[in-house]
Each structure stands twice: as C-alpha cells, then as structure tokens.
Amino acid sequence: MTTIVPTTSTTPAIIVDHVSKRFLKRNTHSMKEAFISWTKGKKVKSDTFTALDDVSFQVGEGESVAVLGLNGSGKSTTLKLISGVLEPDGGSVFTRGRVAGLIEVGAGFHPELSGRENVYLNAAILGMQAKETQERFDDIVAFSEIGEFIDQEVKHYSSGMFMRLAFSVAIHVDLDVLLVDEVLSVGDAPFRAKCTAKIQELTERGVTMLVVSHSSETVKQLCHRGIVINRGKKIFDGDIDEAVAYLEN
CATH class of the missing domain: 3.40.50.300 (P-loop containing nucleotide triphosphate hydrolases)
Incomplete structure (x- = not known):
C-alpha cells in the first residue's frame, strides 16, 4: 500500500x-x-x-x-x-x-492534446491549481524550449520534446x-x-x-x-x- x-x-x-x-x-x-x-482447452502456462x-x-x-x-x-x-x-x-x-515523478518520457501526456493543453493536464495531475499553472506557464514553456510547437498535438513531438516539456512542468511544481x-x-x-x-x-x-x-x-x-x-x-x-x-x- x-x-x-x-x-x-x-x-x-x-x-x-x-x-x-x-x-x-x-x-x-x-x-x-x-x-x-484457450480454444483448444490448453492452459496458458505462466x-x-x-x-x-x-x-x-x-x-x-x-x-x-x-x-x-x-x-x-x-x-x-x-x-x-x-x-x-x-x-x-x-x-x-x-x-x-507532494511527489513529482519523471519516470517515463511523456507519461501523463495525452497524444491528441496540444503541448499547451498537456501542460495544464500534467500540472493538475501533479497537484497544481489552474491559476498556479497559468502564472508559471510562460516559465514552463521557456525552460522546455518547445516554443512554436506548444500548440501542436504532442503525438507529433519527438521523445526529446516530450521529455523537455514533462521535465519543465515537474520542476515548476512546488514539490x-x-x-x-x-x-x-x-x-x-x-x-x-x-x-x-x-x-x-x-x-x-x-x-x-x-x-x-x-x-x-x-x-x-x-x-x-x-x-x-x-x-x-x-x-x-x-x-x-x-x-x-x-x-x-
């Protein structure tokens, strides 16, 4: 537990x-x-x-x-x-x-949402209020170096872009x-x-x-x-x- x-x-x-x-x-x-x-009635060994x-x-x-x-x-x-x-x-x-985990690149990100939307989603998962996220949004984007791609769906991001944005969100949480x-x-x-x-x-x-x-x-x-x-x-x-x-x- x-x-x-x-x-x-x-x-x-x-x-x-x-x-x-x-x-x-x-x-x-x-x-x-x-x-x-299963169809042949055989047990799946495990x-x-x-x-x-x-x-x-x-x-x-x-x-x-x-x-x-x-x-x-x-x-x-x-x-x-x-x-x-x-x-x-x-x-x-x-x-x-408050615990923030950078355990898997892009974990907690929804591929169909933009980087901007995922910042708010991921920050909420980490316990931040929307107002907190809004106040720190520019700093999060600046640190991530995502820039013009922030409004693009993250399914088009490279693994490096995923990591930069996820890391930037996590370190801007009061953790x-x-x-x-x-x-x-x-x-x-x-x-x-x-x-x-x-x-x-x-x-x-x-x-x-x-x-x-x-x-x-x-x-x-x-x-x-x-x-x-x-x-x-x-x-x-x-x-x-x-x-x-x-x-x-």
Whole structure:
C-alpha cells in the first residue's frame, strides 16, 4: 500500500519498508497463441518474476539519493512504487508531501492534446491549481524550449520534446520529492546540462531527490548517497562514490 504521510519535521520523506513486487510472466508469445491455446482447452502456462524482494530503506528530507543497478535489477520498479504508479505485493511505501515523478518520457501526456493543453493536464495531475499553472506557464514553456510547437498535438513531438516539456512542468511544481528515471539521458548536451543545474538548484532548496541513472558521472554530480539493487535485492547502501565502485566491480 502506498500512503501519504502527514508532514512532520521528524518524518523521513520516503520510507520503503520490506517491499516486494512480483509480475506475472506468460509463456505464450502473443495474444494469437494465447487464444489458440484457450480454444483448444490448453492452459496458458505462466509464472511470476520477482522484481523486488524484501527491500527496505529510508530517504531523509532534503537528501539526494541514487538508485543503481544493472538492467532488470528493479530500479525503475522501485521508483514506480514510490510514485504510486504501482502497488507493492508485500510491505509498505510511505511518502511525505507532494511527489513529482519523471519516470517515463511523456507519461501523463495525452497524444491528441496540444503541448499547451498537456501542460495544464500534467500540472493538475501533479497537484497544481489552474491559476498556479497559468502564472508559471510562460516559465514552463521557456525552460522546455518547445516554443512554436506548444500548440501542436504532442503525438507529433519527438521523445526529446516530450521529455523537455514533462521535465519543465515537474520542476515548476512546488514539490517536496522528485523522482527521476533516466530522463536526463534524453535531449542534447546543453539541455541536459540545464536540467542538471536545475536539479542541483532544487536540491539546494531542500527538495528530496531519488535518481535512477546509468551515468556514474551524473549520479556523482547530483547525489551524495547510493543504493545498489541486484536482482531485486538491496545489496549496498552508502556513500555515492562507494556505491558506484561497488556496482562497477
């Protein structure tokens, strides 16, 4: 169960308490094969994959923490559980304050709506009132560098344009916790540098940060602590330099 914890000065911003998450794997490779098996009275074989196995950690208010691991280790699943996109099968996840998650490029955007309309939609999903969004709209567009494309349907946007607009909306929310999953790898070098600088600014303001990235340079720049996950289990939690070295060895 994902729960919003009331704001108190002594409460950690994020608590992951003995969390497990499993996904169902089906052995048939397509809907067609599943349908044929069903019509022939055959059982569709399936089993489960454990993405996270009894993982626990806490992130204090204002901390910047990297979640590290190889592909398939459970990093993105961890962020999705914290954001509330997924529910744990075991254990509990608690967050404090307003949480913004940059977990999937374009998540929360409607392809048939324009960039302008999606700014208001995405901001509302993140808890902003329409008046707040209106007051910050010009700043959101300016940071995203979308410019003349803001009134175009987002289904015509590139992945980089999606990311820039989604990131810009999220960072203009009065947030307490920011979850970032690899979105900084999208876009050109100048924009990535601008995003990194903005995240550092948010950190200095006391925003709690949880970052997933395969770039050791990025996480060392943004985070002071690293949590390493391997095959769904937490295997290291400590200084970011030691975490990166642990992962690379």
